[in-house]
Amino acid sequence: MRVSAKADYAVRAAAELAAVEDGPVKGERLAEAQDIPLQFLEHILLELKHAGIVRARRGAKGGYWLARPPEEITIADVIRAVEGPIANVQSAPPESVHYRGKAEHLVEVWIAVRANLRAVLEHTTIADVTSGKLPKAVKRLAASPDAWEHR
Amino acid sequence: MRVSAKADYAVRAAAELAAVEDGPVKGERLAEAQDIPLQFLEHILLELKHAGIVRARRGAKGGYWLARPPEEITIADVIRAVEGPIANVQSAPPESVHYRGKAEHLVEVWIAVRANLRAVLEHTTIADVTSGKLPKAVKRLAASPDAWEHR
């Protein structure tokens, strides 16, 4: 139930990339813009590249850019690229766990949790983040004052 | 974004406790019913006790029981008792992180994620799990076939 530094960095880097329309952006510039350790960031960008989210060129004038338009890249895509599956129970996907006794219906709860996570992460795109124009459902969730309370 | 073994065990033990109306239940019996390592389970039950969710008595005829009616204990209560806050980004609560540059609106996304997690976990009670009568909203989420798909 936590967002790792890696996932956080990955989304932030992607958001920064989405804001640049022309040409490749150096890793160093991304690192500075988002205050991320450069060498760690390059590992992350490499994973994003392997997942086909980012492309890169080396050498002078090299750098990174998004492989697809940012409206077609969801936050879920980015997180899955660097972290794998979004919701696990005990390192296994929820639909594969088997409960006995009085806990049988717990599996439905975990499935519902995952569905609600996906509802936000698969419908918010990188373009939404950079522009601040989040999907209506997400805006509504974030607008409620007690969503901001700690507990 | 994952449910730890500890949290899973805690909820399952609570569900098992909710099904017993009379008298204390031994840790050993809970461990067997849910196939949880006994000594690990006792640590967990101790934490649940400290959180005021469970009560216990030692000695012959001793055991554990729920401190409140299971309809008044939510899954969120149990998870918080053993794991602390439910949703963090980089070990800090989402409302306290500060983003710069093009990632500014990301904080609203994390808040929305947490709100949607809470929507399930704070409205499903231990009694709901043991009876299988989950809240309508949760049932609806779990009913969709593609909520069960892996991705």
Next chain:
DNA sequence: CACGCTCCTGACGAAAGCAGTCGAGAAGGT
């Protein structure tokens, strides 16, 4: 009151994951 039962608690430990750092190399531009 002694004894057995059961919970209570802290200490310990192996393994994995997290958050980076380092250094060498490969590809690209000029």
Next chain:
DNA sequence: ACCTTCTCGACTGCTTTCGTCAGGAGCGTG
């Protein structure tokens, strides 16, 4: 040639996870 920038594996130190172990403290019964 030469500098720039990405590529990639290895390594490190720290924390978390998932337990086990041993001893003690409280409770009930004969």
